[in-house]
Every structure is written in C-alpha cells, then in structure tokens.
Amino acid sequence: MSGARGSKALGAYALERLLNAVPLVLGVIVVNFLLVSLAPGDPVTALIGEYPAPPDYVERVRAQYGLDAALPERLLRYLGSVVRGDLGFSFANRQPVATLVIERLGRTLLLMLTTVVFATAVGIVLGVWAARRPHSAVDRGATGFALAGYSIPEFWLGQILILVFAVGLGWLPAGGFRSIRADYAGWAAVVDQVRHMVLPMLALSFRYMAITTRLTRASLLEVMNADYILASRARGLSERRVLWEHGLRAAALPIITVIGYNFGFIVAGSALVETVFGWPGVGRLMYDSIFTRDYPVLLGILLLVSVSVILVNLLTDVAYALFDPRVRY
Amino acid sequence: MSRLLIVLACLAAFVAAPALAQSTPTPGGTAIVVLGSDPEHLNAGISTGYPIGAVGASLYSALVYQDADGVVHGELAEGWTVSDDNLVYTFTLRDATFHDGAPVTAADVVYTMESILGPNHGRFQRAFNEMASLEAPDARTVVITLNRPYAPLLGLLTVFDAPILPKHLYEGSDPLANPVNDAPVGSGPFRFVEWVRGERVVLERFAGYFLEPALLDRLIYRVVPQDVARSTAIEVGEADLVWGFYMPTSDLPRLEANPDVAVWKGLTIPSLYFMFVNNDHPQLGDARVRQAIMHAIDREQIVEQAQGGLGEVAGGPFGAGFRYAYSEATDYRTLYPHDPERARELLAEAGVADLTLRFVYDSARGAFAAAAEIMRDNLRQVGITLDVQPVERSVMVERVYGRDYDLTLQSFTSSGDPAIGYHRIYLTAAPGSNFVNATGYANTEVDRLLTEAAGLADQDARAALYAEAMAILAADLPTLPIFDELSTQASTANLNGLLQRLDQRDGLEFAWFGN
Numbered sequence: 143m144s145g146a147r148g149s150k151a152l153g154a155y156a157l158e159r160l161l162n163a164v165p166l167v168l169g170v171i172v173v174n175f176l177l178v179s180l181a182p183g184d185p186v187t188a189l190i191g192e193y194p195a196p197p198d199y200v201e202r203v204r205a206q207y208g209l210d211a212a213l214p215e216r217l218l219r220y221l222g223s224v225v226r227g228d229l230g231f232s233f234a235n236r237q238p239v240a241t242l243v244i245e246r247l248g249r250t251l252l253l254m255l256t257t258v259v260f261a262t263a264v265g266i267v268l269g270v271w272a273a274r275r276p277h278s279a280v281d282r283g284a285t286g287f288a289l290a291g292y293s294i295p296e297f298w299l300g301q302i303l304i305l306v307f308a309v310g311l312g313w314l315p316a317g318g319f320r321s322i323r324a325d326y327a328g329w330a331a332v333v334d335q336v337r338h339m340v341l342p343m344l345a346l347s348f349r350y351m352a353i354t355t356r357l358t359r360a361s362l363l364e365v366m367n368a369d370y371i372l373a374s375r376a377r378g379l380s381e382r383r384v385l386w387e388h389g390l391r392a393a394a395l396p397i398i399t400v401i402g403y404n405f406g407f408i409v410a411g412s413a414l415v416e417t418v419f420g421w422p423g424v425g426r427l428m429y430d431s432i433f434t435r436d437y438p439v440l441l442g443i444l445l446l447v448s449v450s451v452i453l454v455n456l457l458t459d460v461a462y463a464l465f466d467p468r469v470r471y
Numbered sequence: 472m473s474r475l476l477i478v479l480a481c482l483a484a485f486v487a488a489p490a491l492a493q494s495t496p497t498p499g500g501t502a503i504v505v506l507g508s509d510p511e512h513l514n515a516g517i518s519t520g521y522p523i524g525a526v527g528a529s530l531y532s533a534l535v536y537q538d539a540d541g542v543v544h545g546e547l548a549e550g551w552t553v554s555d556d557n558l559v560y561t562f563t564l565r566d567a568t569f570h571d572g573a574p575v576t577a578a579d580v581v582y583t584m585e586s587i588l589g590p591n592h593g594r595f596q597r598a599f600n601e602m603a604s605l606e607a608p609d610a611r612t613v614v615i616t617l618n619r620p621y622a623p624l625l626g627l628l629t630v631f632d633a634p635i636l637p638k639h640l641y642e643g644s645d646p647l648a649n650p651v652n653d654a655p656v657g658s659g660p661f662r663f664v665e666w667v668r669g670e671r672v673v674l675e676r677f678a679g680y681f682l683e684p685a686l687l688d689r690l691i692y693r694v695v696p697q698d699v700a701r702s703t704a705i706e707v708g709e710a711d712l713v714w715g716f717y718m719p720t721s722d723l724p725r726l727e728a729n730p731d732v733a734v735w736k737g738l739t740i741p742s743l744y745f746m747f748v749n750n751d752h753p754q755l756g757d758a759r760v761r762q763a764i765m766h767a768i769d770r771e772q773i774v775e776q777a778q779g780g781l782g783e784v785a786g787g788p789f790g791a792g793f794r795y796a797y798s799e800a801t802d803y804r805t806l807y808p809h810d811p812e813r814a815r816e817l818l819a820e821a822g823v824a825d826l827t828l829r830f831v832y833d834s835a836r837g838a839f840a841a842a843a844e845i846m847r848d849n850l851r852q853v854g855i856t857l858d859v860q861p862v863e864r865s866v867m868v869e870r871v872y873g874r875d876y877d878l879t880l881q882s883f884t885s886s887g888d889p890a891i892g893y894h895r896i897y898l899t900a901a902p903g904s905n906f907v908n909a910t911g912y913a914n915t916e917v918d919r920l921l922t923e924a925a926g927l928a929d930q931d932a933r934a935a936l937y938a939e940a941m942a943i944l945a946a947d948l949p950t951l952p953i954f955d956e957l958s959t960q961a962s963t964a965n966l967n968g969l970l971q972r973l974d975q976r977d978g979l980e981f982a983w984f985g986n
Contacts, residue, residue, distance in 0.1 A: 422669025
C-alpha cells in the first residue's frame with residue numbers, strides 16, 4: 143500500500159482528531175450533566191425507599207451526596223473529578239462508579255463484539271448474495287428480511303426468541319449470563335456461556351444485520367457497474383474473484399461507515415436486550431440507574447459511550463485509508 | 472407454633488401412611504429465588520428496599536418474627552415482658568452466634584438500633600422515635616423504654632424493620648460505607664457466600680444457626696429484571712420461587728395450568744389499593760363530589776379485569792387485613808355501591824358539570840393502567856372526563872406528594888399493624904413530604920382517634936376508636952379505598968415448606984425439595 147509518508151500522515155491525522163475530541167468530550171459531559179439534572183425525579187426519594195422519612199433525614203442524605211449544592215457548582219465539581227479520572231460514587235450502589243462499570247463492561251463487550259462480528263459477517267454474505275442476482279427470488283428474500291429486521295424492535299424480538307427457543311422448544315436458556323444451578327468449569331463453562339449468549343446476540347444482531355445487508359447490496363450493485371469491474375472481467379478473472387476481491391473491496395467504505403455509525407445504536411439496544419435477557423452488563427446498569435436516578439452511574443456510562451463512539455468513528459476513518467487506497471489524509 | 476404444627480403434620484403423615492413418607496422434610500438442594508432488581512448492597516439495616524429485605528430475611532435475625540397469621544413470636548428473644556403502663560419492654564436473648572462465630576449479645580441489639588437502624592432505616596424510625604431509652608443491663612437483656620404506649624412496636628422489631636447487625640464489625644465506621652455491607656454477616660439461617668452484582672446472591676445453610684438449621688444447602692437469589700422473564704424462568708425451571716409482587720397477574724393462568732408449577736394465592740401482609748383525591752381541588756374539596764366518584768367507580772370490575780381477580784373490594788379505610796380496624800356499620804361497599812345514577816344526583820347537588828380531572832399514576836404498574844381505563848369509562852358515564860397521565864415513578868412521587876394532581880392510584884402496605892402503614896394516609900400532613908397523606912385532608916378528630924388507637928395494646932379498645940374514625944372517614948371520604956390485594960407466588964411444584972411466615976420473603980429455612 144502507501145509508503146512511510148502515507149502512514150505518517152495518517153498518524154498525524156489520527157492525533158489531530160484525537161486532540162479535537164477533547165473539547166467534544168467536555169461538551170458531551172456538560173450536556174449530559176444538564177440533561178440528567180434537569181429531568182424530573184429526585185434521587186433522594188429513590189434512595190430512601192417507599193417510606194415517609196423525616197425531613198432532616200432527607201436533608202442529611204441530600205447533603206451526603208452533595209445534592210444540596212447549586213447546579214453550576216455540582217457541574218464544576220463533577221468536571222473536576224472527571225478530569226482527575228474519578229467518575230464519582232454511586233448513590234444507590236454505594237460503590238465507586240468506575241468499579242461498577244468495569245465489573246460489567248467485559249460482559250457487555252462480549253455481547254456487543256460478537257454481535258458486530260456476527261451481524262457484519264451475515265449481513266455482508268446476504269448482501270453479496272442478493273447483489274449477485276438482482277431482482278431474483280434470493281434478492282427479494284434478502285431485501286424482505288432486511289426490511290423486517292430493520293423494523294422489529296430488539297426487546298420484542300428478544301421476547302419472541304425466548305418464547306420459541308426457550309419456552310417452546312427448550313433448546314436454549316431463557317435468560318441470565320450463565321447457569322446458576324450448576325457450577326460449570328473448563329469447557330463446560332464455555333459451552334454454557336455460549337448457550338446463554340445465542341439468544342441475546344441474535345436479538346441484538348437482527349437490526350444491524352438488516353442494515354448491513356441492504357448497504358452491501360446497494361453499494362455492490364453500484365460498484366459492479368463500474369468500468370474497472372468490466373476490465374477485471376475482460377482480463378478473464380473468475381466471477382468470484384471479481385466480486386469478492388475487486389467489487390467488495392471498493393464497496394467496503396459504506397459498510398465500514400455503518401459499523402462505526404451503528405456502534406452507538408448497539409449500546410442503546412444492549413440496554414433493552416440486557417434487560418429482557420437478564421444479562422448483567424453495562425446496558426442494564428444504565429437502565430437501572432435511570433430508574434433510581436443514580437446520576438453518577440448514568441453520567442459515567444454516557445461518558446463511556448460518548449468516548450467509545452468518538453473512538454470508533456476515528457477508527458472508522460483510519461480504516462477507510464487502510465481498505466481503500468484512494469483515500470488519503 | 473407453626474413449626475410445631477409442621478412437625479405434628481409430618482409425624483401424622485408418617486404414622487398414618489408410609490406411602491406418604493416422602494413428604495417428610497428432607498435436607499439438601501439449592502433453591503433459586505427470583506429478585507426483580509439487583510440489591511444495591513446487602514445491609515438490610517440501612518435500607519427499606521424490597522430486594523435487600525428479601526435477602527436480608529434469610530441472612531439476618533431479629534428479636535421477633537411474625538408467623539403466617541401475623542402473631543408475634545420470639546426469634547433472638549427467648550421471651551419478653553411488658554410493664555403494666557405499656558412503656559417498658561424487657562427482652563431476654565437466646566444463645567445465638569453471628570456467621571463469623573461471635574456471640575449475639577444485648578450490646579449488638581442496642582448498637583444496631585441506636586447507631587444503624589435509628590438514623591438510617593425508614594420504617595424502624597417509626598419505632599425509634601417512640602423510644603425514650605435503649606439499654607443492655609447485661610449481655611442477655613435488652614430494655615426498651617417508650618415515651619408513650621405504642622402498640623405497633625413489636626411489629627417493627629422483625630427482620631424486615633430491625634435486623635440485628637454485628638457491633639464488632641460496624642462500630643467506629645460509617646454504616647453506610649462499611650465494606651461488610653457487600654459481604655454481610657448476620658445471625659440468620661443462611662450465611663453469605665458470594666454476590667455477583669446484577670446476577671446473583673448466593674447463600675448457604677449456616678450450621679451454627681441458633682434455631683433449627685435450614686433444610687436447603689444453598690439459597691440463590693437470582694436477578695431477573697423483566698417481569699415476563701420472571702414467570703418464564705419458573706416455567707422453564709431456571710428458578711424455583713417468584714413472589715407475586717414481581718409477576719404480571721396476566722401470567723398466572725398460564726402458570727396455574729403448568730403441572731410443574733405451584734401457584735398460591737392468599738392474603739398475607741395487607742396491601743390496600745386506593746385512590747387519592749386532591750381535596751384542595753375546587754370541586755373535589757366537596758365531599759359530595761368524592762362520594763359521587765366512589766359511586767361511579769365499578770370496583771368489582773377493577774378487581775376482576777385489572778387485577779385478574781386477585782383482590783377483594785375494600786370495605787373500609789383500613790381494608791380487610793385488620794378485623795379490629797373495620798366496622799360493619801359503615802362498610803364502604805354498603806354505603807357506596809356501584810351506582811352511576813346516584814353519582815349523577817350527587818354531582819348535580821354539588822352543582823358540578825363538565826369536570827375534567829388529571830389522573831396521575833406510575834406507568835410501570837400494569838394493573839394501574841388497566842384500572843385507569845376502567846375508571847375513565849366509569850366516570851365518563853357520570854359526566855367526568857379523566858385525563859389519564861401515566862408518568863415514570865419518580866415523577867409520580869414528585870407530582871402526587873407535591874399535590875400537582877387531581878386523582879391518583881396508590882398502593883400501601885401496613886405490615887402487622889394499621890398504625891404502621893395506613894394511619895399516614897389519613898393523618899394531617901404538610902404538602903411535600905413523601906408517602907404520607909397527599910390529599911390535603913385535615914381532620915383533628917381523626918388525628919386524635921388514630922393517634923390514640925396507635926397507643927393502645929388492647930384490640931377491643933382500639934376497635935371502638937377505629938369504628939369512630941371510620942364513621943367520619945366514611946362520610947368525608949378523603950381517599951377512596953378500591954381493593955385489598957391478594958398475594959400470590961409461583962414455585963416449582965416439588966418445593967415444599969413455603970409460606971411459614973407473615974411475609975412471603977421470610978422463613979425460607981423451612982423450604983425443602985420433595986420428589
């Protein structure tokens with residue numbers, strides 16, 4: 143590919159983008175903080191429980207968590223602690239936010255990365271398949287599937303998958319992260335884990351698979367009409383090589399874009415899917431913290447998501463250059 | 472008492488029919504109990520949260536417990552005496568040990584109540600505020616002296632309101648931030664093994680338990696955040712017990728049809744569903760308008776359709792759970808039958824026409840949504856338009872207790888005494904305090920009668936006061952009691968020995984697996 147000069151330019155570009163991200167992240171923190179604080183609902187009520195508490199007790203709890211200060215002061219204090227690398231302390235869980243999030247991050251990443259890989263792979267294969275014979279039965283099937291997949295909400299699909307595969311057929315567990323009754327070790331534990339992962343992963347993948355299928359098909363159809371494809375064919379390359387090596391490579395940019403673009407949606411989807419399947423990940427922590435008005439946890443997760451989205455977008459841009467020699471920075 | 476009954480029943484079964492020998496409680500096995508949300512920590516002494524209380528019931532012990540009929544018995548307390556003026560309670564403790572081997576002494580009890588429960592436990596504070604002093608004259612004796620007689624005291628000394636924590640692990644620390652909160656040490660029938668946040672809490676039988684050791688080897692509380700998934704977990708055998716509180720009532724018929732699942736319905740802790748009426752509203756301030764609404768609402772239909780039959784139409788301001796707090800003379804069902812015609816007359820008398828009312832409720836409560844639809848239809852027939860406003864829970868709390876509503880549906884429980892949970896619905900309260908009377912109703916006579924009733928231990932004397940209060944409330948109708956909820960639970964069919972205590976979450980040490 144490009145020589146040393148090209149990769150140096152790419153490195154400088156990445157660094158510049160990374161520096162640009164700093165004010166963006168700060169802005170995101172401020173907006174998140176204001177949004178969360180301005181939402182109705184009092185965390186102290188959620189903390190104390192369903193009982194009339196004496197007003198002085200309520201005030202004590204409020205002061206204990208620094209909720210008695212004015213909004214600008216709380217915002218400055220929060221920004222200060224985030225800059226020092228401290229995400230704060232969870233009201234409800236009485237644990238540092240970082241500890242809570244890190245404990246669950248691995249489980250969510252496991253679910254998300256499998257989803258991205260699976261959905262991208264299946265989406266590309268379906269898309270290519272459909273693009274090879276446009277307007278055939280296969281194409282219509284794949285397009286129909288994409289339309290359906292795009293319209294079905296993840297939480298509903300999750301419940302249907304549970305009904306069919308766990309309750310009806312009894313093939314897979316209905317929820318949870320692993321079997322609780324039996325303590326598996328070694329390979330049995332891995333198999334058990336995979337069995338628990340199949341349904342949430344499918345529920346999360348569907349929409350994403352649909353988008354990738356449609357995009358691959360559209361992008362490939364466009365590319366396959368290009369002159370250099372005709373040239374490749376004229377040089378006598380097999381149709382398979384034309385399609386997979388020349389066609390797909392040129393069609394890859396939109397597909398890479400959509401991986402980055404969808405990252406944020408997968409995080410949002412995982413909050414719902416993790417709740418439906420009782421998967422103890424970050425998404426569920428986010429869902430719970432909304433209901434308990436556990437602001438530090440909510441803000442911490444939103445920050446994590448924002449930073450990840452920014453990073454993934456950067457990686458996407460870098461990936462453009464690596465995949466497509468026409469892209470230069 | 473109930474334990475004796477079980478033993479007798481088992482003996483009888485054993486003697487009468489050897490074929491039934493398998494119904495003898497057998498130790499062993501792991502039971503998985505469903506929790507709807509992750510406990511925030513495991514210190515039941517600093518929170519009134521439902522999941523923490525559930526795990527805490529198996530982990531901790533308290534001075535007393537309430538059996539399935541609500542009668543109070545000694546747990547850590549071998550017995551107690553009450554002075555003639557009903558002010559001094561003297562408890563004698565049994566020989567008991569914490570899970571770390573340290574003995575449970577009177578000093579632990581006093582320390583827990585003074586330093587942990589008193590400042591931090593919402594419900595225990597009720598009792599704590601009535602206490603003049605708490606003393607431990609020796610290692611086995613605890614003396615509680617009250618400011619004035621307070622009948623609900625014993626009901627507030629159970630494991631849900633007063634779990635006893637080890638002083639030696641908490642003294643000198645901030646009880647809210649003590650690491651023991653995440654790896655708790657109690658003196659209950661099960662001891663802590665492991666907690667994976669968001670997934671499970673694992674307990675095991677504590678061999679050194681001071682009463683009969685638990686039958687189950689392990690007890691696992693598993694977090695299943697979605698209500699439909701909870702009934703599914705029971706159906707497919709991934710859990711053994713789920714309390715009705717956590718299940719959609721619409722799933723019960725399906726579970727009842729499943730031979731591997733046992734469904735139970737009954738009245739345990741009284742739980743009353745009622746409609747708060749904002750008495751500050753210009754029209755709703757008129758008792759005739761409130762009476763009209765009561766006549767207009769078809770409570771039978773709400774019980775049948777919104778509650779899946781799991782309820783009894785409320786007969787009085789304190790429901791049906793406490794016989795002494797109910798008087799037949801002013802039964803609400805007799806006074807206010809479903810009668811749209813009468814409702815229209817009352818509204819006409821009050822000169823009310825074209826009334827639109829904001830009906831606020833917690834959107835997470837499915838039964839409330841169904842009830843709201845029925846009420847909207849009922850009230851439309853008498854010319855009242857209901858503007859149904861489902862809002863998220865924390866918003867509901869702000870709006871209702873800030874009195875920014877016209878009508879709202881609420882459910883309250885009252886543990887073992889109407890004074891614990893129901894009095895607050897009627898006692899005069901300032902706006903802005905949560906979970907008390909949000910109607911704006913203020914009646915000094917009702918305040919006096921209820922306060923006096925709370926101080927009496929004698930149930931007949933209390934009954935006379937309640938009858939008087941009920942007569943006033945029946946006419947004024949500051950809130951509209953709709954129905955008493957029936958409790959339910961679903962369990963694996965071969966899990967026996969459940970429901971030995973007033974609270975379903977308690978007494979799991981008696982649970983065992985049959986064949």
